[in-house]
Amino acid sequence: MPTSQKRPAKPSGIRAPKQERSQRSFELVLDTALELLAEQGYQGFSLTEVSRRSKVSVGAIYTRVDGKDDVLRAAQERFQEQFSTEQQELLRADRWEGKPLPDLLPELIEGFARLLERRGKVLGAFMQLGAVDETVARVGKVGYFDLRDRFTALLLARRDEIRHSDPERAVGSCFVTVYATLARAMALDVAAEAAEAAGGDGGLSALVEDLGAMTLSFLCFDRSSGS
Numbered sequence: 056m057p058t059s060q061k062r063p064a065k066p067s068g069i070r071a072p073k074q075e076r077s078q079r080s081f082e083l084v085l086d087t088a089l090e091l092l093a094e095q096g097y098q099g100f101s102l103t104e105v106s107r108r109s110k111v112s113v114g115a116i117y118t119r120v121d122g123k124d125d126v127l128r129a130a131q132e133r134f135q136e137q138f139s140t141e142q143q144e145l146l147r148a149d150r151w152e153g154k155p156l157p158d159l160l161p162e163l164i165e166g167f168a169r170l171l172e173r174r175g176k177v178l179g180a181f182m183q184l185g186a187v188d189e190t191v192a193r194v195g196k197v198g199y200f201d202l203r204d205r206f207t208a209l210l211l212a213r214r215d216e217i218r219h220s221d222p223e224r225a226v227g228s229c230f231v232t233v234y235a236t237l238a239r240a241m242a243l244d245v246a247a248e249a250a251e252a253a254g255g256d257g258g259l260s261a262l263v264e265d266l267g268a269m270t271l272s273f274l275c276f277d278r279s280s281g282s
Contacts, residue, residue, distance in 0.1 A: 088130040156216040161267030179243035218277040
């Protein structure tokens with residue numbers, strides 16, 4: 056089962072709304088912030104543009120927060136909730152019930168790649184911000200470890216199909232390999248300009264197919280017998 060991860064506390068610097076309309080406006084601000092991050096990345100983010108798109112004045116935004124960093128942290132919490140819901144749906148045990156490992160693993164990796172394609176631009180923006188914001192980095196790590204635990208638990212439920220001598224280590228290595236490879240292929244950890252320079256899909260489908268084959272071979276290889 057996934058390791059229980061303590062949910063991050065509500066971001067400090069966010070003041071409680073004085074009325075329901077204020078809360079609705081702030082939620083609109085957060086949704087707009089996520090849209091802007093998806094389009095322009097962290098480097099292109101500004102409260103002025105969020106205000107313009109959401110039609111919530113900068114002054115109204117500042118009644119709830121002290122600055123841009125607070126908006127970004129609150130937006131990250133909102134994003135993590137949405138992203139976590141999609142992860143849980145993908146990794147739900149009954150979704151894969153009755154499916155053997157040779158079928159499950161390639162399909163799982165493909166599904167994970169599609170999830171990163173949908174959410175990757177915003178995730179990448181927070182990965183970049185996390186390099187300079189400890190709070191953002193901490194929230195991101197909680198989400199990463201929860202994803203890891205769900206991914207590995209799903210594979211370990213088919214332990215009898217894994218021939219590697221150390222199944223826990225093997226599925227952990229598979230997760231790290233898949234996550235890191237896809238994140239790099241999608242340029243999630245670099246600025247938007249660098250990601251564009253790296254090209255578009257660039258054979259992502261082939262990479263996903265190869266990741267499925269490689270990780271399956273790794274899990275099913277018995278080093279002691281050489282087969």
